Amino acid sequence: MNALIPIKKPVNLYLSIVIATGVSLAGAILFYNYDLVFPWVVFVLFVGTIVLLDFYTILMPPKGNSLSMDSPVYIGCLFLYGLQASLQVLLIASILFLILERRAVWWKHLFNFSNYSLMLIGSFLIFKQLGGELGIVSLNNLVPYVVATSVYFMINVLIIGGYFLITLSKGIMNELRGVIREAASGYLITLVLSLILCFLIKVNVFMGLLLFTTMGFLLSMAFKQYFNLYQHMANKANRDYLTGLYNHGYFKELLDEKVNEAIQLDEPISMAILDLDDFKKFNDTFGHLEGDNLLKHVGELIQRDCRDEDVVARYGGEEFVILMPDTNESLAFQRLNALRKKVNDTFYKGVDVLPYGCLSFSGGVYEYKEGTSADFLSKTDKAMYIAKRKGKNMIRRYEDEEHYDNGVVLEDKMQIAKQHVNIFLTKDLMTYRHSNRVFDYVYEFGKRLELSEKEMDTLVLGSIIHDIGKVEVPRELLTKTGKLALEEWEMMKKHVTWGKDWVETIEGFEETIPLVELHHERFDGGGYPYGLKGYSIPKLARVLCIVDSFDAMTTERPYQPTKSFEEAIEELRRCSGTQFDPDLVEPFVEMIQEMYMTKLKVL
Structure with a gap:
């Protein structure tokens, strides 16, 4: 039986109750008569059989659930030698597993011992209540055998069911049905195998345990090959x-x-x-x-x-x-x-x-x-x-x-802005995509700046059409690889003026003109087209300058190599107070780090 992992405090309490009950009952029975019920050699053979079979489980397709053949040994020992004998074997086997499987935490071994103890005690009480006789393999004992084995698995289902009852808020019935289905097939196999073991031991205890262990090993090997073949075929299909x-x-x-x-x-x-x-x-x-x-x-x-x-x-x-x-x-x-x-x-x-x-x-x-x-x-x-x-x-x-369409900007203006930007779909895809990414960054950044609704509308509209003047720039210049010549760069810089002229023709977009015209002004006065300085540059244009530059740095362009997010952030900080508004750089960096950069510690 596989131990369950506690994930919540109620589960810890539940497992503690199971462990306390199982250990207390098994301890009382073992303490009452701690002498071995059968010879040392037989005892060692039983323990050795369980340890070997636990390492050679039978893998069951399709999910790889494993069927251990230790339960038939415990039940066979119970029917032939009694409760104390089976608990003695269980105790020593559990101690050996604790030594051999040191990677598993100690409480898992204790839980397994308690679980098996409760199953063995319950099935033994029913076996005796129905008149079952120890050490006798006959048809008269068949009903006690069947009922006792059923109780053995019913107790296991109840313990596992209790775990699911506590941990699952939904789907508990599906899980319980799955447990019962698996337990039913395991019950039938265990019943048959335990009866076979009883017959073998009654004939000759040494030869019986040897044959049973050999059978378990061969079944394990055969099912392992079958399972591997199944997995190979399933992998090809999946x-x-x-x-x-x-x-x-x-x-x-x-x-x-x-x-x-x-x-x-x-x-x-x-x-x-x-x-x-x-x-x-x-x-x-x-x-x-x-x-x-x-x-x-x-x-x-x-x-x-x-x-x-x-x-x-x-x-x-x-x-x-x-x-x-x-x-x-x-x-x-x-x-x-x-x-x-x-x-x-x-x-x-x-x-x-x-x-x-x-x-x-x-x-x-x-x-x-x-x-x-x-x-x-x-x-x-x-x-x-x-x-x-x-x-x-x-x-x-x-x-x-949904956010963009629910009042951040007026839908009709957004559609107009998008129609104008769509011109780049046939002329310059890079500018089209750049405009949309800048819109994404601006939308998230603007929410952190406590802008008024009107300022937010203006900022996001301006971000969409801020490069609209590039429509007037020749295609070969927009897509040129390598550094631009001086005269080419002077022509490229005119896109802000051309953009202003373009936007002036769009009714209702007057407030976006400063963003279109001034998003390349620098905080130190070294920008264009007017060389404005510091806070004389409109705030929204200062915001757009940072966002526009960040996306330009981190996206592949014909005339410049791309930077990583880390390198771009370093550049923003280096140019804080010269190219960029120092009051806005760190808030933008924090937004990028929080929303767009993977935190290695959580991966």
Whole structure:
């Protein structure tokens, strides 16, 4: 019997009661008559048989549950030699297990001893109550045998059931039914084996125990080979042939199991779905064979970045899914965003044909709260598609879209702003995606700055269209690789003025003009277009300057290498008071560290 792990104070109390009861009753019986009931040689043979059989258990597919053959030995000893004999064997065997299995904590061994003691005491009392006679193997004893063995397992079911009653808030009946089903098959096997052992021992105790141990060993070896074969075939059926990750069908099976487990343990569980950006373009350019190799590569990156307890699967095509037990949504968001950055920074031959010039994916995260596992999957999937629509190479939460649409800005203005930014979809995808990421950062940062509702509306609208003037910049300049020439840089700088002229033509967007025109002004007066200094630069433009620069530093661009989040934070701090408002740098850094950077200590 496997010991249970206490996870809450009521469980500790329950296990303490079981241990106290079992130890007290067994101790009283053993103390009443501590002399060996049978010869030393027979006693040693019984103990040795139990120890050997406990190490050679029978593995049962499909889940790998193990059936130990020690119960037939205990029950056979009980029927032939009585309660004291079986408890004596149990006591010495438990002490040996305590010595041999030192990795297990002491209370687990004590619980196992108590559990077996209560099962043996209960079954012996019923056996005697029904007129069973010790040491006699006959049809007259058949009913006491069957009923006593039933009680043996009923006590075990009650003890395990008590554990589930305390620890599970939901799904207790399903768990109990599972325990009873497993106990029923174990009961039948144990009953038959215990009767076989009794017959063998009655013929010759030494030869009987030797044959029974040999049979147990051979069954263990045979079932182990069968189980390994089953596992091999199951793995082939459950794995994606290309990446080696779990496939779609098996992931959905595991999803139900992991969600139920999280509910029972009252632990958070989050899911992430990610979709490779522009994979079709890579596939069409280099062919399906290279496309398959890219999928393998990405699958390996994801698997290496995940914990052992995470469930990683290829969900379909270029989509992957990660199920993260004991992980809340904030941590899941941090982990997926860190993975996104790691994928961006990983070179792969041929990705220069993609719009970003690097590998990227769009991801959605969601923490299970209620409902079915299908709802859980659907909401995570929607979050991923929000990231796709917002410009790709970003991570979104399911709630985000709802927040954006529920009064943070007027929906009609948002739609107008998005229509203007959509121009970049055909001219410069980088600017389009940059604008959407800046919007994400600004939205989160703005909530921490205690802005008025009007200021918040202006900030998020301005963040969407802050680079709209780049529509006037020639395409070859926007996509040029390497450092810009002086005259090219002067033309690029004009995008803020062109942007101001553009926004002036949009009715209702007048208040966003300072953000569009002044987000490249520097706190020390060295910016453009006017060289404004310090607090003469509007506050919202100072906010946007930090966010815009951070995303520019951490995202692959043709004319500059990308920085890690840590390097970008170092740069923000280095330029605090010169390029950036020193009052705003640290609050922004704290927001990035809290929401977007993985905390190693919790992984």
